[in-house]
Amino acid sequence: MSEKGERIICRCNEVTLEEIEALIEQGVADIEMIKRLLRIGMGPCQGRTCLPMVISIIARKTGKSPDEIKLPATRIPIRPVPAGVLVGDMNEE
């Protein structure tokens, strides 16, 4: 729980349970749109922490089974890497 008593689901982008629930209540129940409007799963951790939780929130709120909700794409490089390393320009530093 954060100081304000909000429950943070996505730590990278500080998205709360309340925000996710509010969006689903407005009728936005697709994980792809929830992801993009709230930016869950788009931070440095690539959704490792939040996406399973978001899936169970959607399942609970919509009555779907968690298996019906597909995970959004995971983007490489999986773990953050400095750009200089990827261009091979940081050898002597």
Place this chain on the structure above:
Amino acid sequence: MKSKAEVVVIGGGSTGTSIAYHLAKLGVDVVLVEKEYLGSGSTFRCATGIRQQFTDEANIKLQKYNVERWKKLSEELEYDINFKQTGYLFLATTEEEVEAFKENIKLHNRFGVPTRLITPEEAKEIVPLLNADEFLAGQWNPTDGKANPFKTVFAFSRKAKELGAEIYEYTEVTDIIVENNEVKGVKTNRGTIKADVVVNATNAWAPIINEMAGLDRDFIPIKPYKHQIVKTEPLKEGQIEPLVCPPAWNDSYVIQDGEDGGVICGTGLEHGPTYDVTPTYDFLREVLKWATRIIPALKYVHVLRQWAGQYAKTPDSNPAIGKINSIDGFYIAAGFSGHGFMMAPGVGEAMAELIVKGKTHVPLDWEWYDPHRFERGELRSTAFQIG
């Protein structure tokens, strides 16, 4: 699902949702169908950029009008789509390019786009981290900008629904019903929807839809090319706010995401034609080679994400927008190459007015974008493309 409507729009990207919104605003009973989720095509993969800096009259005029639309779009749709006028900065590496910039600037200014030539020092004031020593001059327009594609698609579709439109996601058009050269509706994997007007707004997939309507697949030769983006961790606001592009460096560009401040990096490496959107390692190396040359400090910034999407390209990189003459009630707005997101508001408005009134007040040159030009073997001058 509804079994009848006045108009069916196929494709739920920025183009399709804008057309649906503008039709609903004109009181039309419209249904939009999207085979996956809204935005799943090119739109949610784009670099967010909005520019007026083209090299021909038709695209400049349309984009000048579009920027006016973008400025008011949040208010109109009652949802903040995060449009910002942070500019586009092109950079010259040779004297020939500087001369070409001067000609472009004259053309832009003639149509009221306030582009100007700036020195490398001025460029560095705009982009503090710029490797300004490598460039001779900049072509700068502060009124170009960026917006959030996720919010734009959401806002168009939300407003369209409020105005009575129906939107069906995960609904794939499998056939177009045409009788005596007249459109009668579409078949989908969830049933048939009858309609006298059908709009093909499927961009990279448009030739497949055209074929369903009985047209030759190459009647409008749109080909899907894989283009990619690499995105970094957030930087402090104001470091790379405009889109920065030295065209001679393989059309590479960098721009800070208006939403979270991460840097979006692109380059002209393309694969295809292909519908495959798997990210590739060759792109990662190529794009970062140029990006770290434009902004050397990016070497120390972490890359977080890489993704790919489609440039739906026509032979002249201009879209096909208008009515298909051989099939009554069949319309198209597709083949937007690397600049379809920025065109969405005006294209949607023009298409809706064309369908309802037979003409539009939007300064869109129908002849320029004529879908029949390829059939006649005519090409326009190639639309200026980045990335």
